[in-house]
Amino acid sequence: MLDMSGNSALTLTETAFQETPYLEEIYLNAMQLGTTTPPNVFKTLKFLRLLNLESNGITGELIEDLINPVLNPITSLSFNNNKITQIHHLAITGMKASGTVHLRNNKIEYLHQANWETLVTQLNTAGAIDVRDNPLVCGCDVKWLVFDKDLMAAFHIDTTCATGNKLAELPQDWFLDHCLS
Numbered sequence: 521m522l523d524m525s526g527n528s529a530l531t532l533t534e535t536a537f538q539e540t541p542y543l544e545e546i547y548l549n550a551m552q553l554g555t556t557t558p559p560n561v562f563k564t565l566k567f568l569r570l571l572n573l574e575s576n577g578i579t580g581e582l583i584e585d586l587i588n589p590v591l592n593p594i595t596s597l598s599f600n601n602n603k604i605t606q607i608h609h610l611a612i613t614g615m616k617a618s619g620t621v622h623l624r625n626n627k628i629e630y631l632h633q634a635n636w637e638t639l640v641t642q643l644n645t646a647g648a649i650d651v652r653d654n655p656l657v658c659g660c661d662v663k664w665l666v667f668d669k670d671l672m673a674a675f676h677i678d679t680t681c682a683t684g685n686k687l688a689e690l691p692q693d694w695f696l697d698h699c700l701s
Contacts, residue, residue: 525549525572534558537565545570552577559585566591571598574622578602582611589614598622600650609635615642621649628654629682633664640674650676657682658690660699666690 522540524530525547532553537543544567553576562568568589582604587597593616604626612621621639628651643649656662658681665672665687672688679687 521545521547523547524551526551528552532557532561534561536561540564541566543568547572548576549573550575555579557583557586559583560588562586563588563590565589568592568594570594570596572596573602574598575601578604579627580604581606581608584608584610585613587612587614593617593619595619596622599626600624601626603627606630606632607635607639609638612639613642615639617642617644619643619648620645623649623651623654625653626651629657630659630661631656631665632661637664637671640671643674646673647676649674650679652676652679655682656680656687658685658687660695662687662690663695663699666692666695 522543522545526549528551530551541564543565546568549572553573555578562571566589569592571587571594578599587594593614595616596619597612597615600622604623605628615621640649656679665675675687677688681687
């Protein structure tokens with residue numbers, strides 16, 4: 521286990537964990553990483569189960585190949601309290617089917633199928649993805665979830681749209697009337 525939380529002077533490079541392949545848990549909270557974390561930085565961690573990147577000022581879209589372990593899948597990934605607006609469809613791969621991804625209190629507005637389906641289909645536990653406290657628009661971007669209750673179940677049951685409506689309770693009729701194909 522490695523906990524470097526609070527060390528705001530540190531910057532992660534692509535080789536930061538190259539000599540530590542047996543780490544199982546990493547806590548990098550409140551380090552002000554922002555957008556400085558390169559792709560593949562966690563790839564050499566063959567036994568990584570838990571990664572916590574909360575409160576780091578991570579902004580914009582999570583980049584391709586940010587989380588992509590080679591061997592054992594990750595069981596818990598946390599990006600709570602950042603400023604993430606979207607995820608690249610290949611940003612998070614290698615999750616254990618029973619794993620969880622926490623993206624609570626970010627700036628995510630859209631759950632476009634092209635961006636989220638790769639992550640959603642990796643997980644089979646109800647409520648595995650927590651995007652509560654995000655300004656979700658819940659327009660035509662969520663139609664793919666509204667019509668597939670199995671995929672919808674991947675999201676935390678209390679996930680709400682910016683309007684206050686629960687994501688899991690959105691009416692299918694509205695999407696039939698307002699969204700093409």
